[in-house]
Amino acid sequence: MLKLKSIHTKYGNIEALKGIDLNVKEGEIVTIIGGNGAGKTTTLNTISGILKPVAGEIHFLNKDITQWKADKIVAEGLIQVPEGRQVFPNLTVYENLILGAYLQKDKIKVSKKMEYVFDIFPRLKEREKQLGGTLSGGEQQMLAIGRALMAEPVLLLLDEPSLGLAPIVVQNIFKIIQDINKTGTTILIVEQNAHMALSIANRGYVIETGKIVLEDDAKKLLTNDEVRKAYLGG
Amino acid sequence: MLSSLFQQFLNGITVGSIYSLVALGYTMVYGIIKLINFAHGDIFMVGAFIGLIISIKMGTNFTLVIFIAIVLTSFIGVLVEKIAYKPLRNRNSARISALISAIGVSIFISNLVVLINGPQNESYPQLLPNNILQILIILISIGLMYGLYYIVHNTKVGIAMRAVSFNVNTARLMGINPDMVISFTFAIGSLLAGAAGVLVGTYYRAVDPFMGMMFGLKAFVAAVLGGIGSIPGAMVGGLILGLTEVLGVAFVSSSFRDAIAFGILIIILIVKPTGLFGKKTKEKV
Ligand SMILES: Nc1ncnc2c1ncn2[C@@H]1O[C@H](COP(=O)(O)OP(=O)(O)O)[C@@H](O)[C@H]1O
Ligand SMILES: [Mg+2]
Numbered sequence: 001m002l003k004l005k006s007i008h009t010k011y012g013n014i015e016a017l018k019g020i021d022l023n024v025k026e027g028e029i030v031t032i033i034g035g036n037g038a039g040k041t042t043t044l045n046t047i048s049g050i051l052k053p054v055a056g057e058i059h060f061l062n063k064d065i066t067q068w069k070a071d072k073i074v075a076e077g078l079i080q081v082p083e084g085r086q087v088f089p090n091l092t093v094y095e096n097l098i099l100g101a102y103l104q105k106d107k108i109k110v111s112k113k114m115e116y117v118f119d120i121f122p123r124l125k126e127r128e129k130q131l132g133g134t135l136s137g138g139e140q141q142m143l144a145i146g147r148a149l150m151a152e153p154v155l156l157l158l159d160e161p162s163l164g165l166a167p168i169v170v171q172n173i174f175k176i177i178q179d180i181n182k183t184g185t186t187i188l189i190v191e192q193n194a195h196m197a198l199s200i201a202n203r204g205y206v207i208e209t210g211k212i213v214l215e216d217d218a219k220k221l222l223t224n225d226e227v228r229k230a231y232l233g234g
Numbered sequence: 235m236l237s238s239l240f241q242q243f244l245n246g247i248t249v250g251s252i253y254s255l256v257a258l259g260y261t262m263v264y265g266i267i268k269l270i271n272f273a274h275g276d277i278f279m280v281g282a283f284i285g286l287i288i289s290i291k292m293g294t295n296f297t298l299v300i301f302i303a304i305v306l307t308s309f310i311g312v313l314v315e316k317i318a319y320k321p322l323r324n325r326n327s328a329r330i331s332a333l334i335s336a337i338g339v340s341i342f343i344s345n346l347v348v349l350i351n352g353p354q355n356e357s358y359p360q361l362l363p364n365n366i367l368q369i370l371i372i373l374i375s376i377g378l379m380y381g382l383y384y385i386v387h388n389t390k391v392g393i394a395m396r397a398v399s400f401n402v403n404t405a406r407l408m409g410i411n412p413d414m415v416i417s418f419t420f421a422i423g424s425l426l427a428g429a430a431g432v433l434v435g436t437y438y439r440a441v442d443p444f445m446g447m448m449f450g451l452k453a454f455v456a457a458v459l460g461g462i463g464s465i466p467g468a469m470v471g472g473l474i475l476g477l478t479e480v481l482g483v484a485f486v487s488s489s490f491r492d493a494i495a496f497g498i499l500i501i502i503l504i505v506k507p508t509g510l511f512g513k514k515t516k517e518k519v
Binding site for chain 1: 396399400
């Protein structure tokens, strides 16, 4: 479904991605784990068209999307939940969700989708008229995921959904991510919280300083000595 | 005395509501691309001249004149954005480059009008009935501002405008095309300026190619007073400036007229740099 071939991305002169190869198959949950500054966010933003790679190719649903603009990529069903949630603090919960469905012209579909999101996150329904900025961290993460669901993702990219959240909230969020996957949405999730991500994923990649250094079934990565040492606290 | 006070009050609100219309253009563009669009005053002047030309060629039907004027002015505003600002933005130029470009556009537009029509004042036709002129100007301004408020708060593109002003990249992740939203912002801001131009023309019964300078600067002061980036701020800032100016002239001295606006600017910058409705913004890195 998604294929990256030798992707190189630069910030000015700094090469943040030095040849990333990865693929995600339909129906999977795939994770990329790696430490701070390894290139996880850069990878997702390159896929989403926010950053343009200097070399390499990205294919999604058999189309070469390497040079596509971000809005066209969204229209194709490739949706990202960005790092730090990036809920619009100056917009209400309702308005944030509406923007998630920005490209959907059919109003009836939009309101059906919103009901669906409120079913998954009843908390958002209660806070519908509140400004995004007034929500707690966990609620903001729910809103960010709900907003992405409004776009009817074919492939959902999640950038460190566990960042800054209490363990109990993290578990809840990951449970919901699994549920979303069960409804047929393919998922690519990048995390520093390797344990959590690997425990729900089918396959995983390990990224270090802009390169994929390891790739395996998630279960095997969980028991891999190097991974345990570097990312799972021994 | 009382009726004279009332008259001055009315004068102040009339001028102030037109300041508000122009201030909105400054504040909306600043809100979305953090650019002080120095050419905005000249767009306002162009609006006034378009109104003049239409009323000479097609008659002094106010509705027709203002309609054509706002459509064309809006178009010119979008054109300026596409030619002078967008290429810089796409190249990630420093903010100061766009500012310099804006000053260049300002000089270009006013001199273009001089080139076409000469530097002289032109007298402006009477487009609205004289006895209720001020009331109509105020009502039209309020109507336009309500329209703007409605768009920003109740339409998808309005929500998108607020999203882009918060974070362009996150907005793009929603499928928003920021260039489209920015063009729309210039279209609306210029439309309001075009309307203001026609209203000023018909209120003072005269226009000239450099009228956009001082009027634009004052409207900018109004936007800063309200808190640049804030839409209600621009509305209130315009009214306060108009009232202060008119009352200051009436009860203190007419030689103070321009000093009042810039005095307010200095006081605001010292006392509350974020303006009345402005929020403290952390500089994004
Ligand atoms: N906007 C930027 N400008 C310059 N360098 C950046 C920028 N964003 C990230 N980097 C650098 O690129 C590398 C990868 O960053 P990032 O993709 O954010 O890592 P991660 O998401 O894995 O923490 C880091 O070395 C980081 O310092
Ligand atoms: Mg990151």
